[in-house]
Amino acid sequence: MCESCEGVDLNDPEQRGGGVSRRALLVGTGLGLGLGVLGVGLPAAQAATAKNGKWCNPALGYFPNGGHFGAPRGGVSHAGQDVTNSTGTGVYAAAAGTVIRRQWGGGLTGRTGNGIVLSHGSGLYTYYGHLNAYRVSLNQKVSAGQRIGDMGATGNVTGPHLHFETHNGSLGRVVNPVTFMSGRGVDLGGGWPALDSGASGQRVRAIQHLLNQRGYGLEVDGWLGPTSTNAVKRFQSASGLVADGQVGPKTWPKLVYSLQRGAGGNHVKGLQTALNKRSAGLLVDGDFGSVTNTAVRNFQSTNRLTVDGVAGPITWRALVG
Ligand SMILES: [Zn+2]
Structure with missing residues (x-):
């Protein structure tokens, strides 16, 4: 799936999810106290709420062979996780946010097909690729779970699927969507969510x-x-x-x-x-x-x-x- 599309060079620090690794480094070197200034150090109650209850599955489906994050793509790495189902399957906002891109490839380098980028605030973004149809407009505010499009096979693909990306820190800093979502109580592709005390929605x-x-x-x-x-x-x-x-x-x-x-x-x-x-x-x-x-x-x-x-x-x- 996806073939040569959606590849990015994960060795490029701009594409590697630097937000997470830098945070880990700061904590590891005893500079964690500064994180509150950067908006990372949320009070415990807010952190629990942010952790789950606000994120949900963008699409039902299965993970195709070779569609995992980091899979080799002609010298670069697959920037997202593919979720396969048939054309027309609902695609939903993974969290509340704003539609900041609604265009071919989401305006992101190397991506193809009809794409949507949602901004969720705090430097978090999600990308939805190869859509068959858009169901939201540019700059529209969406809620978690709101339908934003239909799964499709637009762009450079071998069959219908959702190419789903998670960006943490800034747009372009891709991180593994499976672990990103799992850390927020969501089993990407399908499965019961895990809602902890403090969750809302x-x-x-x-x-x-x-x-x-x-x-x-x-x-x-x-x-x-x-x-x-x-x-x-x-x-x-x-x-x-x-x-x-x-x-x-x-x-x-x-x-x-x-x-x-x-x-x-x-x-x-x-x-x-x-x-x-x-x-x-x-x-x-x-x-x-x-x-x-x-x-x-x-x-x-x-x-x-x-x-x-x-x-x-x-x-x-x-x-x-
Ligand atoms: Zn893909």
Whole structure:
């Protein structure tokens, strides 16, 4: 996949993710105190929030052979991670941000095809390449999980896939997207996310609705604060899980319900909230009627899942991943 495109010279310090290595060096040499001035040393609570809850899967798919970060590309290295699925598969913003590029190759050297660059602030950028269609405009603000385009095969490729890059420090400082996303609770390509205490956002709202279906009576404020974390721990204990308060790959499957048309309640509110994270635009009323049914089917179709209108574990995982 990608063939000769998206190669950059990782030996070039401008392309190597210098932000991370320099930070490690500073800490290692006892100069870490200066980092707060650079905006890296966040207070603990903010750091926990930044770490997860704000990042999500840009596309469902698998990693093709040779599509990994750093793979040799005609003398240079693959600058991203390829995620393969069919043309038209939804491509979503990995985090909230602003569309700063929407052009061939994202305006980045060596990249080809329709590309989008999102700026997430704090020197973080993501790039989405080979898109079949754009679903956002230049300078548009996007939320995490909002649909920004369709997977495609534009540019120098052998088949449809998303070429996904993560830049840390400044635009051009590419870092391994798999480890970058993993450090933010996301299993790139698909998989349950890991949300720790302190996380916030739509998925936390979904979790609170799902817990309320079981009678926990939580305020749905989208924050995994002490009260909600305690509820997660109690749910984990009651479900035979380790009560660590983290909603991760073991907790999610026990937490979600298999839902279809006719269902009603807080669990449906959780589903509607999760669908909204993926741009469904539903009224969160807890009623699984025709509108929610259509939204589930559209999401399944867009993500190449079985289109049956049943929100089971696989659909849930794709929604919240
Ligand atoms: Zn690629």
